[in-house]
């Protein structure tokens with residue numbers, strides 16, 4: 197069975213864009229409006245000679261994030277069962293939010309290895325966000341532009357030792 201890589205992060209950070217980039221097709225809906233990915237989507241991904249199953253999620257989008265039941269349901273929906281590694285995606289352009297920190301805490305309570313991805317890192321505007329992402333405590337973030345296809349080699353380097 198192929199290794200499974202699950203994409204986790206708050207709404208609008210570019211999870212579905214990254215999913216599409218890794219699958220090489222537009223299987224997931226990308227939108228400026230948070231909440232467009234209604235269910236988990238899986239696809240076959242290839243990164244150089246790495247082949248894996250990639251899972252797009254929207255667990256922090258479907259419910260009012262300010263209510264405890266909403267959060268609990270959301271977290272259940274992004275169950276990491278079967279995942280070999282989680283790509284924790286943050287937005288280098290718009291900075292960290294309390295939800296990023298909450299997702300980070302949740303991921304830390306799980307046993308899956310985490311690769312932190314600072315997406316939207318293209319250009320000058322991404323630089324501060326890449327630096328800020330260190331504070332989440334998952335080590336060096338992989339700077340990426342899912343939209344422009346930049347940083348994919350670094351993502352390979354981060355995934356290769358794990359899967």
Ligand code: GDP
Pocket residue numbers: 205206207208209210211212213214225226227228230231232233289315316317318340341342343344
């Ligand atoms: P999701 O909610 O996390 O799945 O995010 P989406 O993939 O739907 O993307 C949300 C928005 O961010 C869309 O407008 C994308 O075009 C945009 N986006 C995604 N990746 C990048 C990137 O690398 N750079 C920039 N500037 N925008 C991006």
Ligand code: MG
Pocket residue numbers: 211212213224225226232233253254
């Ligand atoms: Mg999405």
